[in-house]
Amino acid sequence: MNKIKVVIVDDSAFMRKAIESMLAKDPEIEIVGQGRNGIDAVEMARNLKPDVMTLDIEMPRMDGLSALEKIMSENPLPVIMVSSLTTEGAEATMKALDLGAVDFIPKEKSFASFGVMNIEDDLRNKIKQFARRTNLMRRLRPASFTRPAASSAPFGGVQAPVAPASRTISKPGHKRIVIIGTSTGGPQSLQKVIPRLPADIGVPIVVVQHMPPNFTQSLAQRLNSLSKLNVIESQGNEKLEPNTVYIAKGGQHLRIKKIGANYVTELNSDAGGHLHVPSVDVTAASVAEAAGKDALGVIMTGMGADGKKGLQLLKLKGGNVIAQDEDSSIVYGMPRAVVEAGIADEIVPLDDIFNRIIFHCK
Structure with missing residues (x-):
């Protein structure tokens, strides 16, 4: 060898x-x-x-x-x-x-x-x-995006959602919150998802990317410069707003709680036995408890199995789960864990993930 x-x-x-x-x-x-x-x-x-x-x-x-x-x-x-x-x-x-x-x-x-x-x-x-x-x-070819121009076309001027060749499901109902988890290869891959979402997606999107402090702020700024959505690093105690992307802060677990009719962010620096801080499992589990069937979980490229347990709970609560396919993943670890656990409703290429998010939310 x-x-x-x-x-x-x-x-x-x-x-x-x-x-x-x-x-x-x-x-x-x-x-x-x-x-x-x-x-x-x-x-x-x-x-x-x-x-x-x-x-x-x-x-x-x-x-x-x-x-x-x-x-x-x-x-x-x-x-x-x-x-x-x-x-x-x-x-x-x-x-x-x-x-x-x-x-x-x-x-x-x-x-x-x-x-x-x-x-x-x-x-x-x-x-x-x-x-x-x-x-x-x-x-790894660089994603050369510029901030999309405003458009009156359906879906914010992007191609209307179509079912990709991979496994997909029929529309189960309008989602009210999206949780995206990713790790190795995530920053590059997120640039092929977030900037393609329309300004009127209508729901908040929470992103957990394994990164240290400072790096998540730079990631948020980079994605914000490319996107029609507002992309920020979560600071805690925020009411989640539609058409806004919240990046989990490096070194802090991000949990989502439902208070009245609102979803609210909560940060905690206690690792709690988790290898990664922030952890996809922690955030996804909190979204499952707060939103149940109204939640959509997306797991993308990354090593290990972070996200599997949280998305299992989300699926148990009636939510839906999308996993990136092996061929388009830089590292097929986290998506593989979700697929092999049998909790992925859809397995799609990276370039189709934005379309499927639009499909479930609009």
Whole structure:
């Protein structure tokens, strides 16, 4: 069996050694090169033909974003960014994901306490997932959206919903709230869903994306700049408004409660035994309790099984569940868990998810 070839690029010798130490423990992974700046990264991508690269953002001579853009135009491959847990680092990471990076490692916590975050196993597993997805780069083509113009056409000027070739169901009734859960590959995939929804979708949409603090704010700002809907990072104690997307805050669980006729947000930083904070399970379960049959759950690309338990409860309460299909998922973990549990009413490609949300809500 051929080993997975990895290149590590970082201007810090400590960081290069830390990543090397984590990856060297896996017999399936071979480190074929290490670089100190973006120029090294471009040359190694060209000459060593690695399967996966880890790439720092802030480096001398050529920064990581410049290197990434050049790599993606010349020798595209799965690139994992090493990102600072700052507002500036989060903004740069959003740009990197737009340019085609598959994922990122949050720098400080990853290496100061990676045992607590389980980043070591997570990083190795992601590298294996990315290396094995032979058509991954096709799926990571940047989504070049601009804010859609106003339109009097049905469904906000987008194509009217049609039933895709995958498994779908007939309309069960108008939904009043949508919960979307995603992880690895989520920021890129959300850009192919949220900006395509019409301004008059008529319901609030809650999004749980596995990300640290600062990163969810940058994600919300990015999606808001592309969308006709209002996209914000949830701050807690908000009454959910229609035609608004609420991004769960990094480092906080987001729960939805029903108070009178309104849905209200509640934030809590207690991990409660969950690996991910925010957790799709936590939010989906709260939506199930608050809205029941009036809720639509959507599970998209990501590693692991977060979301399965919450969506099982949503289904039990009479709601409906859409799962992204395997071929369009960057990592088919979270959707697979939902599909194999038998709770997905529909299994559809990424490019059809927005249509199915419109179908259920309008």
